[in-house]
Amino acid sequence: xxxxxxxxxxxxxxxxxxxxxxxxxxxxxxxxxxxxxxxxxxxxxxxxxxxxxxxxxxxxxxxxxxxxxxxxxxxxxxxxxxxxxxxxxxxxxxxxxxxxxxxxxxx
Amino acid sequence: xxxxxxxxxxxxxxxxxxxxxxxxxxxxxxxxxxxxxxxxxxxxxxxxxxxxxxxxxxxxxxxxxxxxxxxxxxxxxxxxxxxxxxxxxxxxxxxxxxxxxxxxxxxxxxxxxxxxxxxxxxxxxxxxxxxxxxxxxxxxxxxxxxxxxxxxxxxxxxxxxxxxxxxxxxxxxxxxxxxxxxxxxxxxxxxxxxxxxxxxxxxxxxxxxxxxxxxxxxxxxxxxxxxxxxxxxxxxxxxxxxxxxxxxxxxxxxxxxxxxxxxxxxx
Numbered sequence: 001x002x003x004x005x006x007x008x009x010x011x012x013x014x015x016x017x018x019x020x021x022x023x024x025x026x027x028x029x030x031x032x033x034x035x036x037x038x039x040x041x042x043x044x045x046x047x048x049x050x051x052x053x054x055x056x057x058x059x060x061x062x063x064x065x066x067x068x069x070x071x072x073x074x075x076x077x078x079x080x081x082x083x084x085x086x087x088x089x090x091x092x093x094x095x096x097x098x099x100x101x102x103x104x105x106x107x
Numbered sequence: 108x109x110x111x112x113x114x115x116x117x118x119x120x121x122x123x124x125x126x127x128x129x130x131x132x133x134x135x136x137x138x139x140x141x142x143x144x145x146x147x148x149x150x151x152x153x154x155x156x157x158x159x160x161x162x163x164x165x166x167x168x169x170x171x172x173x174x175x176x177x178x179x180x181x182x183x184x185x186x187x188x189x190x191x192x193x194x195x196x197x198x199x200x201x202x203x204x205x206x207x208x209x210x211x212x213x214x215x216x217x218x219x220x221x222x223x224x225x226x227x228x229x230x231x232x233x234x235x236x237x238x239x240x241x242x243x244x245x246x247x248x249x250x251x252x253x254x255x256x257x258x259x260x261x262x263x264x265x266x267x268x269x270x271x272x273x274x275x276x277x278x279x280x281x282x283x284x285x286x287x288x289x290x291x292x293x294x295x296x297x298x299x300x301x302x303x304x305x306x307x308x309x310x311x312x313x314x315x316x317x318x319x320x321x322x323x324x325x326x327x328x329x330x331x332x333x334x335x336x337x338x339x340x341x342x343x344x345x346x347x348x349x350x351x352x353x354x355x356x357x358x359x360x361x362x363x364x365x366x367x368x369x370x371x372x373x374x
Contacts, residue, residue: 008191017181024177028170028368035166035373036274050369058365061177065184066358072121075130082134086141093145097152 020060027057114344129352133359136320140363143313147370150305160306162273163299168219169372172212173364179208180361183328183354190347195339198350202332205357209325216318223307227259228270229288229296237263237288238270241298250290257296258287310371317367320360327353 030053039046063069068079111117112124120127151159186201222240229237239261248255262281264270269277297303301311331346331353338346 008188010185010188010192010194010197013185013188017184021177021181025174028173031369031373032166032170035369047374050373051366054366054369058362061180061358061362061365065180065361066355074120074122074127078127078130078134082137086137089138089141090145090148093148097149 016064020064023060024057027053114348123348125348125352129355133355136359143316144366147309147313150309154305157268157271160271162278163306164372165219166372168215169368172215173368175208175212176361176364179205179212180358182208183357187347187350187354190343190350193343199332202328206325206329206332209321209328213318213321216314223299226299227296228299228303229259230294231288231292232294235263235265236267236270237261237286239283239286242285248290250293250296253290256287256289258285260285313367313371317360317363320363324353324357324360328357
């Protein structure tokens, strides 16, 4: 049984929402603090840290608010395909980063 | 004709049809935004060192919008939970909160857009650059005919790099004042709209598409809150499923913003 099919009580949902909102507030504060922190010349490190926090934030929204932690197998299958194609999309973009057409100024 | 599996789960999929439909739609949405995010990565990594803008967006407003969307996602879930426990009054209250929060988000976004559209970079004939918000144009101002003048609230810089990184100590120390510039002293001027540079182009494209999703979602939620809520009297189970499906879309829109905010405002 998926989460959305289980019996629901408003009190437990309010508690869940409070927890998720607290996480979002903490994660947002963490991202802003990281953005303004002095990490030397570590721009890549800074971006990686911020994106990691964003992924944690997204996990709580998708997992708890969208009930993705307890969904049916078909939904996971659809999402598995999506993740595969998304990684392919990003992977091809990064892979093609240095492929400048012949004759262009950057080549 | 009755539409099958709007309330009960299909035996083969295990979920009702609308839920499968929204997940397939969200999968396509991931690819839509994914394409734009990959375009952002290309532009960002491909930019020459020191050419990519920093601090051009208002972090305070972005943070407020993040919290507004988070709160609206929560009120959406609470509206669905209220339907599940058959409390229609609370459903109405929670969904009304969602609509108000969504409209506030759009209001703040509009303010941010307006701020960019009245912000001008003016290249002067002496090689310097005037940068600031438009205060007034003289009635006869015509740049092509070199007539009249413009007044901006901003400052004049020697080098363009001084207005690229607004988080730098120099940029923070800059004094902004009202400057009136004659049309004869202006070589070229343009606002910080989508055509200004690649950053503003991708900023307006990503946030504009996201804002359209917010607008569309708000219209659906408004319909379900208003005229669409009549279904509650005839088929409350199906109505509850509609609220769940619209809520899934709304949470997805929140998810997109969770990545847009750090990528555009913080990095």
